[in-house]
Amino acid sequence: MAAPRDHRVLIPVDVLGGESVPATVIDAFASVPIVLLGYRELPDQTGTDQARDQYGTRARAELEELHTAFEDAGCLDVSSRLVFTHDRLQTFERIAVEASCDAVLLLNPAPVLESVLVAIRGEVNLEHIALHLETLLAGTELTVTFFHVVADETDRERGTELLDAAVDALADTGVDRDRIDRSLVVDGSPTAAILEAASEHDLLVVGESRPSIRRFIFRDRAKTLAKGTVDPVLVIRGEYLEADDTELTVDDTELPIGDETDTSTADDVDDPDNES
Structure with missing residues (x-):
């Protein structure tokens, strides 16, 4: 028998684009393991290191505030990751695979959630x-x-x-x-x-x-x-993707969020010249 899944949900949030998670969603998902992915998609001409240096502190603060909101709502299993990327879709997929998320929440406003x-x-x-x-x-x-x-x-x-x-x-x-x-x-x-x-x-x-x-x-x-x-x-x-079976061309850089992130560092960037 397969091991039970913990139904972890990835929630991508454009933390520098004014996007947030509605309070109704935070309350509704408080019983679900959550991975908050704070991200900012960059134009091609902007380097991820440059964005990290320029926006990292503000983006980290926004994400930590959101992380605290989930904890205050009673979420006992919430982690946060912050990424600057040139391809948000590939980055979402990479994080979903690495964090074993079997669902992704695409945000829209939610004034009520019944x-x-x-x-x-x-x-x-x-x-x-x-x-x-x-x-x-x-x-x-x-x-x-x-x-x-x-x-x-x-x-x-x-x-x-x-x-x-x-x-x-x-x-x-x-x-x-x-x-x-x-x-x-x-x-x-x-x-x-x-x-x-x-x-x-x-x-x-x-x-x-x-x-x-x-x-x-x-x-x-x-x-x-x-x-x-x-x-x-x-x-x-429907199915987990195994990292070894997922060929991605990833051009992003991930910043540590205190003790809440994994072992990735700001220099953990996959080779952008690989063909997917």
Whole structure:
């Protein structure tokens, strides 16, 4: 039997771009292990060492303040990493792999956080998604609606069975069925249907089984959804990526955050000339 996952969530925050984590999100994720990734994406002509020297102190202070906010909310497992990078997407992927994060939260404002919409596409990873949701729901009064889109009426029965399986998987983790709802929509445009449904909820959760979080999370549907909704979007990775199997061209520099970061230093920069 595989070892249980701790459902660690990576939260990238553009600490020098005015981005922060809403208090409602901090409270909702207080029971989940968190990796705060403070980052700043730089223009090509700006060196990471130059940015570190010029902005490092201010960026570190912003990130430490955010770190403290999670601790004050009761989060017992929160770590912070600060990176200056020329490619935020590759950096997000590198950190997600190194920190064993199996979900990434794409931030949007969240004035209230009471209901969660979970868009599911198939049976793959239903149990993993359910376990992650159970961790998120612990200690909250959040309600969950599983949402599925079928192309035409001939798929309705299959879609209903999928939603039933999702509800059962979450209930099997101990979540009260009274907190779980389901919704099936017949629509030829799944993304548009998800966005419309998300407008009635406060947090959108999507899952994916592809092995590349960069391909799906940031350059495919989830990125579109994050841009199209006012809700935060939590993307649950279907599989861990092993560092040895991940070929990345990384041009970033990471600064230590007291005792909260790993052993990376400001000089830990991968070779930017490698081909991915």
